[in-house]
Amino acid sequence: MAELETSKLSEAFSMNGGDGPNSYAKNSTLQRGVVDATKELLSKAIAENLDIETLLSSKTFHIADLGCSVGPNTFFSVENLLEAVEFKYQSQGLNSQILEFQVFFNDHTPNDFNMLFKSLAENRRYYAAGVPGSFYGRLFPNASIQMVHSSYATHWLSRVPKEVADRNTPAWNKGRIYYSNSTDEVVMAYEAQYAEDMEYFLHVRAQEIVHGGLMLLIIIGRPNGTPHSDSRANITFQILGSCLMDLARKGTVSEEKVDSFNVPMYCMSPQEVEAAVERNGCFSIESIENLPAVKPPDNVSKTQLFASHMRAAGEGLVKHHFGEEILDELFDLYQKKLEEQPSAVESGKSISFLVVLKRKA
Amino acid sequence: MAELETSKLSEAFSMNGGDGPNSYAKNSTLQRGVVDATKELLSKAIAENLDIETLLSSKTFHIADLGCSVGPNTFFSVENLLEAVEFKYQSQGLNSQILEFQVFFNDHTPNDFNMLFKSLAENRRYYAAGVPGSFYGRLFPNASIQMVHSSYATHWLSRVPKEVADRNTPAWNKGRIYYSNSTDEVVMAYEAQYAEDMEYFLHVRAQEIVHGGLMLLIIIGRPNGTPHSDSRANITFQILGSCLMDLARKGTVSEEKVDSFNVPMYCMSPQEVEAAVERNGCFSIESIENLPAVKPPDNVSKTQLFASHMRAAGEGLVKHHFGEEILDELFDLYQKKLEEQPSAVESGKSISFLVVLKRKA
Numbered sequence: 054m055a056e057l058e059t060s061k062l063s064e065a066f067s068m069n070g071g072d073g074p075n076s077y078a079k080n081s082t083l084q085r086g087v088v089d090a091t092k093e094l095l096s097k098a099i100a101e102n103l104d105i106e107t108l109l110s111s112k113t114f115h116i117a118d119l120g121c122s123v124g125p126n127t128f129f130s131v132e133n134l135l136e137a138v139e140f141k142y143q144s145q146g147l148n149s150q151i152l153e154f155q156v157f158f159n160d161h162t163p164n165d166f167n168m169l170f171k172s173l174a175e176n177r178r179y180y181a182a183g184v185p186g187s188f189y190g191r192l193f194p195n196a197s198i199q200m201v202h203s204s205y206a207t208h209w210l211s212r213v214p215k216e217v218a219d220r221n222t223p224a225w226n227k228g229r230i231y232y233s234n235s236t237d238e239v240v241m242a243y244e245a246q247y248a249e250d251m252e253y254f255l256h257v258r259a260q261e262i263v264h265g266g267l268m269l270l271i272i273i274g275r276p277n278g279t280p281h282s283d284s285r286a287n288i289t290f291q292i293l294g295s296c297l298m299d300l301a302r303k304g305t306v307s308e309e310k311v312d313s314f315n316v317p318m319y320c321m322s323p324q325e326v327e328a329a330v331e332r333n334g335c336f337s338i339e340s341i342e343n344l345p346a347v348k349p350p351d352n353v354s355k356t357q358l359f360a361s362h363m364r365a366a367g368e369g370l371v372k373h374h375f376g377e378e379i380l381d382e383l384f385d386l387y388q389k390k391l392e393e394q395p396s397a398v399e400s401g402k403s404i405s406f407l408v409v410l411k412r413k414a
Numbered sequence: 415m416a417e418l419e420t421s422k423l424s425e426a427f428s429m430n431g432g433d434g435p436n437s438y439a440k441n442s443t444l445q446r447g448v449v450d451a452t453k454e455l456l457s458k459a460i461a462e463n464l465d466i467e468t469l470l471s472s473k474t475f476h477i478a479d480l481g482c483s484v485g486p487n488t489f490f491s492v493e494n495l496l497e498a499v500e501f502k503y504q505s506q507g508l509n510s511q512i513l514e515f516q517v518f519f520n521d522h523t524p525n526d527f528n529m530l531f532k533s534l535a536e537n538r539r540y541y542a543a544g545v546p547g548s549f550y551g552r553l554f555p556n557a558s559i560q561m562v563h564s565s566y567a568t569h570w571l572s573r574v575p576k577e578v579a580d581r582n583t584p585a586w587n588k589g590r591i592y593y594s595n596s597t598d599e600v601v602m603a604y605e606a607q608y609a610e611d612m613e614y615f616l617h618v619r620a621q622e623i624v625h626g627g628l629m630l631l632i633i634i635g636r637p638n639g640t641p642h643s644d645s646r647a648n649i650t651f652q653i654l655g656s657c658l659m660d661l662a663r664k665g666t667v668s669e670e671k672v673d674s675f676n677v678p679m680y681c682m683s684p685q686e687v688e689a690a691v692e693r694n695g696c697f698s699i700e701s702i703e704n705l706p707a708v709k710p711p712d713n714v715s716k717t718q719l720f721a722s723h724m725r726a727a728g729e730g731l732v733k734h735h736f737g738e739e740i741l742d743e744l745f746d747l748y749q750k751k752l753e754e755q756p757s758a759v760e761s762g763k764s765i766s767f768l769v770v771l772k773r774k775a
Contacts, residue, residue, distance in 0.1 A: 113558060155554075162531050180554055180555055182545045184544075185544070194514040194515075194516050195514060
C-alpha cells in the first residue's frame with residue numbers, strides 16, 4: 054500500500070492549552086458567542102441540505118470538527134450539530150435509536166488533547182476520538198465522513214509564506230509581522246499561500262467526505278471588496294506588530310527577531326471562498342451567510358475582550374518565536390494601545406460567515 | 415437517542431507518561447520483547463483466521479489497540495498487524511491499493527495522549543485516532559471494528575474490589591496490597607471482580623466488532639492449575655507490598671494508608687479466559703497459545719529489568735495513593751529486595767499467552 058498523502062504542513066500552531074487565566078479555554082468568549090449565534094443557522098443549514106440518502110448511507114454518522122482546540126466551544130458546537138441531525142432524522146420518520154454518532158476532534162499535534170479528553174462530558178451521546186494533524190493534509194479514510202464542521206480555524210494558513218521571512222526576496226516583510234499593512238509583494242505572497250492552502254483543503258476534504266455529505270465552515274474574514282488594511286482582524290495584528298517594534302526600540306527584543314516573525318493568518322472574503330470552491334469543483338455551494346454580530350458580555354469592555362482573546366490565540370506563536378519572557382510586557386502594551394485608539398479597531402470591517410458546502414455525487 | 419452505555423470504570427490508572435528515565439516509554443523493554451516474539455504468532459493467527467468477507471466488508475479496515483499507553487510498542491504492534499492483514503489481502507489476489515487502515519489508539523483518559531500523538535510516525539500508512547476511556551465500557555459504534563488488539567492490558571481490573579478496602583467486611587485486606595498472598599475472602603473478591611470485568615469486556619466488544627472480526631489478546635497470566643500465590647507477577651506485587659509495610663514500620667507512611675492501598679490487577683489463567691468467552695457466547699475461540707519466553711537484553715540483569723518495569727507500570731498507582739515523596743525510597747527498596755531473593759521471583763510461574771477470538775456471525 055502506498056504511503057498516505059501526508060500533510061504539507063511543516064509549522065504547527067495551537068491555541069494556549071490548559072485552563073489557566075490566559076488559556077484559550079478561558080478566553081474564547083467571543084467564539085462562544087459565535088457558537089450560540091450560529092446554532093440557528095447551522096440547524097437550518099442541516100435541515101435544508103442534509104439528504105436522507107446521506108443519513109442512511111451508514112449506521113454511524115461521522116462528524117469531524119477541524120481545529121477543535123481544547124474545548125469547551127467544540128463540545129457546544131458538536132451538541133448543536135447532533136441535535137440538528139437528529140431532528141432531521143426524526144422529521145423523516147426515521148427511528149433515531151439506531152443512529153449512532155462518532156465525532157472526530159481534530160487539531161494540530163501540539164494541541165492539548167489531554168485537556169480536551171478530560172473535558173469530554175461523561176454522559177455524552179457520541180463516541181469521541183481525537184485526530185492529531187493539520188487539516189491541510191489527509192486526516193480520514195476515503196468517503197468516511199458525513200459532516201465536517203470547522204469554526205474559526207481556516208483563517209490559519211498552513212505556514213508563513215516562505216519568501217516573507219527571507220531577506221533576499223522582494224517580499225521580505227521587514228519591520229512588520231503581518232501582510233495587511235505591508236508591500237504589494239508581501240500581500241501577494243499571503244494571497245498565494247491562502248489560495249494554495251484552500252485548494253489543498255478542499256482537495257483532501259473532497260476525498261474524505263461521502264457524496265452528499267456537508268461541510269460547514271465558520272470563517273472570520275472581511276466583507277467582499279474590503280481592502281486587507283481595512284479588515285478589523287488584520288488591524289489587531291498590525292497593532293500587535295507595532296507593539297513588537299516598540300519592544301525592539303526599547304531593546305527588549307532584537308529588530309531582526311521582529312523582522313523574521315510573521316503571523317500565518319489570512320482574512321478571506323466570501324468571494325474568495327466561492328472562487329476556491331468553484332475551482333475545486335467537487336462541492337456545491339448551498340449557502341454563504343453572514344453571522345449576526347456578537348455583543349460582548351455587559352461586564353467586559355470590548356478592549357479587554359480583544360486583548361485577552363489575542364493573548365489566548367496568539368501567545369503560542371509569540372512564545373515560540375520570542376520566548377516566554379516578553380509575553381506579559383507585550384500583551385500589557387497591546388491592551389494599552391487598544392485602549393488608546395479604540396476607534397482604530399472599531400472602524401475596521403469584520404464579518405464572520407457560514408459557508409455550507411455539499412459534496413457532489 | 416439514548417445515552418451511550420457508559421463505562422463502569424470509576425478508577426483510572428495509566429502508565430507513567432512523558433519520556434523521562436522512569437517513563438513507561440523508556441521502560442517497556444519486556445513488552446517490546448513480547449511484541450517481537452508475538453509477531454510471527456499474530457501473522458499466523460491473521461493468515462489463518464481473517465475471513466475474506468470481513469476484509470471486504472468495508473473499504474477501510476479499522477483496528478483498535480486497547481490499552482495502548484504512550485508508545486512505542488503500540489506502534490510496532492500496529493505495524494505488525496497491518497503487515498499481516500495486507501499479506502492476507504494480497505494472498506487472496508486482492509489489490510491492496512484500495513484498502514485503507516484507520517487505527518484507534520485507546521487508553522484511559524489520564525493517559526498521556528499528547529505524547530502518544532507526538533510519537534506517531536510522520537510517514538505512517540494509516541489514519542490515526544486516539545480514543546480516551548476505559549475498555550470496560552463502550553468505545554466504538556456498533557459493528558465498526560474489524561480487529562481488536564490488546565497487549566498486556568487486560569490484566570488490569572476496572573477497579574479494586576470494593577470490599578477489599580473496607581475495614582467492615584471480612585474481605586478487608588489489612589497489611590497487604592494484593593490478593594495473591596491474602597485470605598480466601600480477598601482472593602474471592604478479586605476473582606469475582608475479574609469475572610465481572612471480563613464478562614463486561616466481552617459484552618461490549620461483541621457489539622463493536624463486525625461479524626467475522628478478530629480479537630487478539632496478549633495476556634500476562636499464570637499457567638492453568640497454578641495457585642495465585644505461585645504466579646510470578648503476583649509475587650512481584652507481594653514484594654512491593656512488603657516494601658510498603660517496611661516503610662510503614664519505619665514511619666515513612668502510615669499503616670492505615672497501606673491497608674487502604676490495593677493493586678487492581680488480576681493474573682488470569684488460559685482456562686479462566688476460555689470459560690469467560692464460553693459464558694459470553696458471541697466469540698469462537700480460534701486458538702490460545704503460549705508466547706515464547708522473552709530473554710532480557712544481555713547488558714541488563716533480570717532484577718534491574720523487573721525493578722524498572724515495576725516502577726514504570728506501578729508508579730502511577732503508588733503516587734496517586736501515597737504521594738510522590740515515597741517513590742524513590744520505595745522503588746530502591748524494591749530493587750534491593752529483588753536482589754536479595756532472586757529465587758523468590760524466579761521460582762514464580764508466569765506465562766504470556768495469545769488468545770485469538772472471532773466474532774460469531
